[in-house]
Amino acid sequence: MFDSKYYIERDKAVMLETYDRYPVVIEKGRGATAIDVNGKKYIDFAAGIAVNALGYADKNYVNAVIKQVKKVGHICNLYYNPTNIELAERVIAATGMKRVFFANSGAEANEGATKIARKYAADKYGPHRNVILTLNNSFHGRTITTLSATGQESYHKHFQPLTSGFVYPAENTVESIAETINENVCAIMIELIQGEGGVNLLDNDLVMGIQKLCDEHDLLLIVDEVQTGVLRTGKFLACNYFDIHPDIVTLAKGLGGGMPIGAVLANEKCEHVLSYGQHGSTFGGNPIVCAGAIEVMKRTTDPQMEKDVCEKGEYIRNKIKTFKNVKNVRGLGLFIAFDLINGNSKEVSREIAENGCLTLTAKSSMRLLPPLIISYKDIDKGLEIIKKSVEARAEK
Ligand SMILES: Cc1ncc(COP(=O)(O)O)c(C=O)c1O
The missing domain is CATH 3.40.640.10 (Type I PLP-dependent aspartate aminotransferase-like (Major domain))
Incomplete structure (x- = not known):
């Protein structure tokens, strides 16, 4: 089995250098969890930049695609x-x-x-x-x-x-x-x-x-x-x-x-x-x-999902508001951002990835765009990881 380092070196040799990538090599995923080539799991608060609405390997999505490709x-x-x-x-x-x-x-x-x-x-x-x-x-x-x-x-x-x-x-x-x-x-x-x-x-x-x-x-x-x-x-x-x-x-x-x-x-x-x-x-x-x-x-378009997305967004924003070292917690639904009082968002986002959660930045802000299907259990797990890096930079 090859590790992340092996793939990162191969990538760097052949790809145009347009992305400042995180050192994470994703191989597969389930729900709101991405899994890298070493088997390490990441709670995904990025969803491929607001793409993976249904998370990874959603059963109905996969079946719909397979059925179509066969036709x-x-x-x-x-x-x-x-x-x-x-x-x-x-x-x-x-x-x-x-x-x-x-x-x-x-x-x-x-x-x-x-x-x-x-x-x-x-x-x-x-x-x-x-x-x-x-x-x-x-x-x-x-x-x-x-x-x-x-x-x-x-x-x-x-x-x-x-x-x-x-x-x-x-x-x-x-x-x-x-x-x-x-x-x-x-x-x-x-x-x-x-x-x-x-x-x-x-x-x-x-x-x-x-x-x-x-x-x-x-x-x-x-x-x-x-x-x-x-x-x-x-x-x-x-x-x-x-x-x-x-x-x-x-x-x-x-x-x-x-x-x-x-x-x-x-x-x-x-x-x-x-x-x-x-x-x-x-x-x-x-x-x-x-x-x-x-x-x-x-x-x-299911009204229940609409309700869930609003409630999960509210839940995440309210939790982040209790973290030390954050300001301007904002967003609608599961389009969420906040600013750090102390610390560089890119650095923090990278550290959070190292600790098992994928987040994004937008200019100097932290940006969260989890899959719409994320469970409260995964939300809590991801927020715990985020909190650790965010609060570690709080002024003593
Ligand atoms: C608001 C907005 N418009 C357009 C684009 C470009 O989309 P794409 O990368 O699919 O071309 C983006 C991508 O981030 C976007 O956020």
């Missing part, structure tokens, strides 16, 4: 397929949107949203109207266009020229956003919780102000729910916490439950913007991925 693994999008039709129907029923396009990732979904927004505005007002306003500290993906949509300069460095047609307000306030709007702006794209940007929850006044500006200027409201969607926040969409009517919603991560998917959802205003040949994807809507996603949809 048909892939067909091209020039033919119809019952599995991706069913997924589309379920996604539409859960969100109230009108139509869906399936892609393979969050970035791709946001690329699709960008295309719809630009074409909607060009058809109605002319091609000059092609600019999308995004917020400071936003994160919308890693392709050249979605990097451009990402309102964080650190991500832009080294990759100029980026796609033109994105602007950011001086500040994330309604006034500043209003000042940034001109006749070339066609849409505003937001995350309701900025995940990669530090787990910043947008407040109701800001969100409602943005909706009002969209209504007044006929701008499309695009809500990027790649990280927040599919019950992560305790509602199927984070949009459901607000009285808003987005024109486009993007999903990815949790929807696939571990397999790559992205989805662009359009409302009645946008449902006919794209026509034959104007968008596509070889793998988008792949039946195996969709079969798994159907199982995710079945479970995440």
Whole structure:
């Protein structure tokens, strides 16, 4: 049997050096427990960055995927397929949107949203109207266009020229956003919780102000729910916490439950913007991925699960609030973050991994995104490990 060190050395020899990985080599998992090549167990409070909604090796998920791969693994999008039709129907029923396009990732979904927004505005007002306003500290993906949509300069460095047609307000306030709007702006794209940007929850006044500006200027409201969607926040969409009517919603991560998917959802205003040949994807809507996603949809639209996610989130936040050395405990559902009074979040997260719990960071914050199915027993086990490292740095 080979140990972690053996795999880490092999990885380092052949992979592009784009990830500052934790020294953890995961081989398998069950529920909310990941298991490394040495057999060491980790309580997973990361879920593959909000992906493994049903945890590892969920029986129904695995069966759905196996059943599908035995029938048909892939067909091209020039033919119809019952599995991706069913997924589309379920996604539409859960969100109230009108139509869906399936892609393979969050970035791709946001690329699709960008295309719809630009074409909607060009058809109605002319091609000059092609600019999308995004917020400071936003994160919308890693392709050249979605990097451009990402309102964080650190991500832009080294990759100029980026796609033109994105602007950011001086500040994330309604006034500043209003000042940034001109006749070339066609849409505003937001995350309701900025995940990669530090787990910043947008407040109701800001969100409602943005909706009002969209209504007044006929701008499309695009809500990027790649990280927040599919019950992560305790509602199927984070949009459901607000009285808003987005024109486009993007999903990815949790929807696939571990397999790559992205989805662009359009409302009645946008449902006919794209026509034959104007968008596509070889793998988008792949039946195996969709079969798994159907199982995710079945479970995440169950009202009991909604209740559980809200209660577990509340439970975790309340426990963390009792830890020494923490401040700004925040989040919705199982999208949770807190700050350390003392200590470096990356270092702490690494130590916690060493002690048997996987966590994430977001800027200088600690970020927790456990699988939605995590049990209270595993929550308690994971929190004990987190507490130890967090409190060890408390000022004496
Ligand atoms: C809000 C948001 N949008 C888009 C993306 C990009 O998704 P992907 O990595 O699947 O391309 C992410 C990834 O973290 C995200 O959090």
